[in-house]
Amino acid sequence: MAEIDSRTARRTRRRRALAVTAAGLFLGLGAAGTALAVPDTTTVPGTPCSEAAQACVDLASDQAWIIENGAVTYGPVDISHGGQGTETPTGDFAVYDKDADHYSAEFDGAPMPWSVFFAPGGIAFHEGDRNSTSAGCVKLRSHDATVFFGKLDQNARVEVR
Template sequence: MGKLRVAVAAGMLGAAGMLALPVVAQAAPGVPCSAAAAACIDLSANTSWLMSNGNVTYGGVPITTGKPGYETPPGTFHVTYKDIDHWSNAYDAPMPYSVFFTDTGIAFHEGSLSQQSHGCVHLSQAAAQTYYNALHPGDVVEVVP
């Protein structure tokens, strides 16, 4: 009975007086991210989606991610900045339509869909342009293993 009193004290009773448990918002079926994600990356399926309020707005699209030793990190991140014409000094390579979402330089960008990256998420040119236009600093990016 002690736990019920805590629930009542915390205001967790619904309109019918029944215990109302918090609901975790789920995304569209088949998408492994939460409804909070603006972009979802499924590393095991090599697929990504753009989302709004748990609904898919674009995708799934094919992606390539980090090769061994340069794995794309799983977790929840936020878009930090965008650069339409970024050049990687570290790898002496272009990264068109870059949307950065980690503090270690990991980004969505146009790149090869047949070769793995140094941690970034490669998209086709059309998908990279769409992601660049749709995502904004602060948007949530979820990366699932």
């Protein structure tokens, strides 16, 4: 019974992501979670992201931050991200779903605890082994993943550089 509930929850999340994608394309906003207009170009000191970001990822330095009211409130924290052929997408996104106990439907039920989904294709922040690349997700230490999960709500702006 729990397996059926889990599958139903995964299907619901996928449908939501598809609906967000369709709505964004219809409105001319781009793909699910993607914001085309940058409301503020002032960069937060110590990060490559704007003051409008609530989460910032720097793929070149393998670091991420939480930003509140234009200032870093958490981080930098060490991350791992997508590898060759499964790169983490860059751009401006919005959180569209969260799941504290998520399992990957694409990768044989691999655990993805504290998932915060922000980019098309199920790309998320989540707890994971930072010594290996992901299939596009941003992997965090356990404690860092719980902080990102707690701080980022629906529609929170995520900037990946």
